Amino acid sequence: MSDGHQRYRYRLNIPVKDSTVTPPSYYKAWYELRRDAVLIDEGQLVGIETPKEELIKRVLGFESELQAIAVVGMGGLGKTTLVSKVYHDDELRKEFQHHVWITVSQSFKLDEILRDIIQQLFDETKQPLPHGADSTDSSKLKRIIVDFLLGKRYLIVLDDVWHMDGWDALKYAFPESNCGSRLMLTTRSSEVASTCTNESGGMIYDLKPLSFEESWTLFCRKTFLEKPCPTRLQKICQNILKRCEGLPLAIVAIGGMLAMKDKIRIDEWEMVERSLRTELEGNDKLSGMKSILSLSFNDLPYHLKYCFLYLSIFPEDYLIERTKLIRLWIAEGFVLVKESRTVEEVGEYYFNELVNRSLIQVIEKYDDGRIRRCRVHDLLREIILRKSLDQNFMAITSEENRSLPERVRRLSAHRTLENIHPDHNFSRLRSLFLFGGGGSFCFCVFLICK
Structure with missing residues (x-):
């Protein structure tokens, strides 16, 4: 690794190999927001009715084989909230004998997750835990789960699966009994979604942002507590809302912040409109949203961190040519040469990895399916722009x-x-x-x- 890249690696808080890292404070915000997402009253939600109905229809499909249904999208879209409403639907639950909800996360411990599955299965049926349920041997724990689920119809949710190793470590714990069992996953990774549905059948549900009308309803609900937006603030609020681009997490967080503002002081609202980046840095009410969006960046390997930070050079709403971007990465020395692959092929792999992680939004494709142009969500851009400036990148x-x-x-x-x-x-x-x-x-x- 070059000296320059080594310096950036430390600046970006990227651990060197074999180092021990204590999870940063933003994981606390992540766990709290994920827990809250499961508890939200459905009456407070906007735009969830159609996705919920579509998912329930697929979960209750006539296929007898075990199938996986993967809900995929960028952080903050409401994947966990949506799947929670499906999982807790009374009519749907009646169709399954057993139900388990597991949060996998980035840094999961396999034996802990397997013991949690066993605990939920036996608690639901009011049975004592079997011998070996406290084991640290993952093979023994999987055998207990398989023996319990054989011949039964079950619904298991694997929430927040980040990487393939999470899916690979767990998939053999769920037996195929031709009873119509279902696995539901939430993930930011298109690769995880594609692999699990290919291996187990099923479908990928690509969760979309809220429409502007849905966004406005949610925004006014949070900001003005169910009351209409005052006429004098409408244009300002609509401009702020556009920056959220239909992301429910952002709308709720920014709406909650604005709810504390004086409705008479238009200058306070105009200041937020002008300086949202500053608000992201300094307003405690937005720290949870920033933490959720930052998780995707922090999870990147160091070479992809440089490539993603590089997107901050482009103006807001700029449509980025894929081929031009890859050539810029190569010229900067960010693309590492690998055996049997050209530097262009490696750059293409880097680009696709950022798309798979829901960090780059595809805007336009060629007729053959290759990506032509892309962009970055406004709020993600604000985060990487701040990181770029702070690190003098x-x-x-x-x-x-x-x-x-x-x-x-x-x-x-x-x-x-x-x-x-x-x-x-x-x-x-x-x-x-x-x-x-x-x-x-x-x-x-x-x-x-x-």
Whole structure:
């Protein structure tokens, strides 16, 4: 690894190999929000009726084989909330003899999860735990589960499956008895969703953001407590809501923050509209949302962290050409050469991995199915933009932002170069990007740094 990459690796809080890491404080917020998602009253939800009906219909399908139903989408879309409402539906539960809900998470411990499954199965039937239920041997624990579930119809939810190792470690605990049993998963990973449904049959449910009408209903419900939005605040609120892009977690968090604002002081609302990035950093009411969205970034391997941070050079709402982005990564040295694969193929793999993790939104495809253009959700962009600035990974100059750090490594100029002082120290500048009016990409220059 180059010295430069090694320095960034420590700056980004990426542990070196064989290091011991204590889970950061944002995991506390993650667990609290996940628990709350299961407890939300359905009357408080918006846009859940149709997805719930579609999932229930599939869970209760006529297929007798064991099937997996994977709900996939970016963090904050409401996957856990939706699946919870399906799982707790009274009519659906009557069709299954046994029910288990397990949260897998990023750093799961297999023996603990298996013991939890056993505990739920035997508690539900009011039976004493069998011999060996406290074992740390995963094979023995799986055998107890398989023996219990054989010949029975069961519904098991695996919530928040991040990686293939989570699915691979658990799948053999669930026997095929041709009784119409179902596994339901929630995941941010398209790879996990595709693999589990291919191996077990079933379907992928790609959860979509709320429509603007649904978003507005939810926003007003949280912000104005079921009352209409005052006319004088409507335009400001609609502009703020657009930044949420239908993400329920963001709408609820920002609506809850705005509910504390004085409805008379329009200037306070205008300040939020202008400086949402600052609010993300400094407002405690948004810390949970930021933690959830940051989890996806923190889970990336170090080389993908650089590639994802690199997306912060583009202006807001910019449609990014896939091939151009990969070439930029290669030029920056972010794409590591691997045996038997060209650097372009490795770059393509990096790009697809970010798409699979629901970090990049596909906007346009070619006729043959290849991705042509993509973008980043506004709130994810705000998070990586802050991380980029904090780590001096890059800097942006625009009509709204005229300040530059003392030493700039990558500089992205949006619509203007007028505010760049000629005496500024650019001795460390490696890359320069210029975006013209309307966000059009004019050129980029890569400089040779000594």
